[in-house]
Amino acid sequence: MAIQLSAEQFESIRSHGVREYPNECCGMLLGRTDGEAKEVSEVVALRNLRHDPARAEELLPLEDPGRESEKNRFLIDPLEQLRVERDARERGLDVLGYYHSHPDHPARPSNYDREHAWPWYSYVILSVEQGEASEMTSWVLSEDRARFDAELLKL
Numbered sequence: 001m002a003i004q005l006s007a008e009q010f011e012s013i014r015s016h017g018v019r020e021y022p023n024e025c026c027g028m029l030l031g032r033t034d035g036e037a038k039e040v041s042e043v044v045a046l047r048n049l050r051h052d053p054a055r056a057e058e059l060l061p062l063e064d065p066g067r068e069s070e071k072n073r074f075l076i077d078p079l080e081q082l083r084v085e086r087d088a089r090e091r092g093l094d095v096l097g098y099y100h101s102h103p104d105h106p107a108r109p110s111n112y113d114r115e116h117a118w119p120w121y122s123y124v125i126l127s128v129e130q131g132e133a134s135e136m137t138s139w140v141l142s143e144d145r146a147r148f149d150a151e152l153l154k155l
């Protein structure tokens with residue numbers, strides 16, 4: 001499977017990552033699957049709930065708060081996620097995946113990313129180096145959840 005983004009969608013993820021730097025940005029990718037490709041029709045920017053540490057801790061406590069923060073963790077509000085999913089379904093769109101940024105880190109999934117991912121969905125990662133958008137990659141979790149495989153990101 002490959003994931004297809006328009007130049008405009010590609011730019012909107014990059015600018016979201018730059019806007020949120022040095023924190024992680026996150027969002028959802030909606031669209032349709034056409035044979036072997038996931039065709040993105042909408043990029044939905046979401047709020048990183050880690051900006052609200054008290055609420056985030058209630059939902060998903062950090063294992064190592066000294067080392068983890070909104071700078072290297074993102075958390076999507078489950079209510080917001082449900083709302084986006086429901087709204088997408090009503091318009092005949094599917095959730096194809098999620099995106100987030102890695103401020104000053106490579107565009108490769110972390111162990112944390114793997115532990116909080118589901119198979120089939122695309123996980124797009126944008127590296128933001130010193131405030132500038134850098135490499136963007138896409139990953140799919142293997143069925144046994146053991147590893148992420150790189151996915152072709154088409155523009």
Ligand SMILES: [Zn+2]
Nearest residue numbers: 100109110113
């Ligand atoms: Zn990550």
